[in-house]
Every structure is written in structure tokens, then in C-alpha cells.
Amino acid sequence: MRFIKLHIEILNWEWYTDANVLRIFIHLLLKANYGFSKWKGYNLQPGQLITGRKKLASELELTEKQVRISLSKLEKSGTISIERANRFSIVTICNWALYQSQTKGKGPAKRPTEGQQRATVIEEYKKNTDNKFDQFWELYDKKTGKKRCLVLWNKLSDADKTKILTHVPKYVKSKPDKQFRKDPATYLNGEHWLDDVVFNEHVKLQSPEPAGFKF
Template identity: 35%
Template sequence: MLENGFIVLHRKIVNWEWYKDPATHIVFEHLILTANYEEKRFKGEAIHRGQRVASYGTLAKETGLSIQNVRTAINHLISTNEVTRKSTNKYSVFTIVNYDLYQDKRQANQQSTNNQLTINQQSTNNNETKITTINKEKQIYAASAAHTNGRRTDNPGRTDF
């Protein structure tokens, strides 16, 4: 399952007709979160952006809902044209009708770019930290050597060095 990236979820979803129906809300958001963000192949069939291959049983297991709750939620989403379903004898392909409203292509590309920038930034920060630590150690050693040059250090009562 996808664990990286993000989706767009506008605040106006609180006015959506299925917002207060927990099962429908959960199933819809779960489909958005788990839908393909780029085309892939599954058993010889192209699964497009915004689509998800699953069964009612799979969705029930992933969401913690009963199969009947998932079936009812999908029927709600189909009735209001948020989702379509194409069935085979083993699985269904669920399509989020306006997927680009929830996951813009530019954002998907930006996610990839941001991940690379983050990795590079972490590498640069680690190198800078190492250099700073080495320089501090050199400065401390140089400073303590400068304070003791030409002075007596055998008097434990002296504090001026």
C-alpha cells in the first residue's frame, strides 16, 4: 500500500452529502488514498490514474468495516457519481470520478521532486555538521594552547588562564 505522498482534501468536504455517514466517508477517503497516482498494469489490464483494484472483502479488511458496510458505501458513492465500479469475477476496478480534484498531477510530480530535495538536503546537512564539529574541536584545542603559552600552569590557585 502507498505510504508516501499526500492528497488534497478541501475543507468543503464537511458540506458533502456523505460526510456524516461514517462508512461512506471512510471508504471514499480510503479509495482516494489508495488509488493509483500513475498508470500501472494488473493482470494484463491497464489500471489508470485514479483507479483502484480491490474487492469488497479487501476494502473491508483495509478499513475495518464489514463487507456489507463497504458494499452500501460503494452503492452510495456510485449513486452520486463519486465512484464507478467495473467488476470481474475476482475483483473490481473502482474509479474515483474526479480524482484530479483530490490529487493533482503537478502535486504527484512535486512529491517526487520534494523527496529527492529532502534526501539531498539531509546529506548536505550531515556533511556540514561533521565539518563544524571538526572545526570546533580544532578551535578548542587552539584556544587552550594559546591560553597556556608562556604562562605558569603549575599554580592550582590561578584562574586567569
């Protein structure tokens, strides 16, 4: 059985009262990849999906204008990032790694009691006061120098943290082989989230562009 986690903090989210933005965001959560996959030459990570404005409008019975405005709000607030191609887009949900990660290979677990659930929620809240670091660590996916990275991360402003979470998925896609990525501490210390992301042109030419979707 597949399901998504919806954190109670969404009640305080800036777009919670915007019906169209909320609908589209939950729809993206439901449609996003739970694992790694490949689609016509594109490597998709957990929390990503390939879609388009027309497709979303059809699925949600909204106008394309409503979809475009809502996606723009989500992107500008750092909730999602969008990598646009000619006929489709790859949407990345920036907080996916923290809230939607799942434990693999352990089989079904016993249902916790109400008291256990409450205790777990409190403990997770305490551990993830700055949960954006966990998002960065999972998205960057080069597990080296975590202690040093955490020290650097805690010196950053909230604005820079949001910029990093928008930049990292694009940077990781440009360096699919993690041995060619900068060490995460080097990335943070050098403020490389301000750099342009350069894709290998040869690789791009090898990836066919599917028809039918366009933002």
C-alpha cells in the same frame, strides 16, 4: 513523500456525516493509483484501484454489508464508478484528476507562506467554478477542440455531467488507443454517454482474472 489533497468543500458533501461512507472514500483516495500502471493485463489510470468487498472489509474492520451499502451510495451519487469483473472490481474515483493531480519533474517546491496559500485557494476556486469540465477533460485524455468542448459542456445539465463522468472511464478503457476514441466534442455533441460501452472480446480473453476479491 506521498499525500492526498482533501478539499475543504468535503464539509458540505452529502455523505460527510455518514461515517462508513466517509471512511471508505478516504481509504479509496489513499489506495488509488497516482500514476499509470499495469496489473495482470489491465491498464490502470490515476485515480483507479483494484480491490474487492472482502478486502475493503478486512482493511477497514467493517462488515461486507457495510462496505456494499457504502460503495453503492458513492456509485449512485457519481463519486466513484465501479467496473466489476468475476473476482475483483476496478474502482475509479471520478474527481481524481482535479483534486489529486500532481506536478511532475519540477523537483521540490518552496513552502508557500500562509498568505500565498490563501491566495492560491481563492484563485483556484475562481478558475474551477465548474470543475467537472476539468475532470472530463483529463479523464477523456484526447486533447483536441477544448474551446468547442467547453461551449458544449456549459449547455449540459448537472445530471448529464455526472453521467458523463461515470461513463467516460469505461469508454476510455474500451478504447485504450486514443486515436480510436471519438473527438471529445463529437462525444459531447452526440450524447454518446448514453451509449453502451462495448469491449473487444479478444482483449478481454487475453486478460486473466485474478482470484481473491469479489464485490
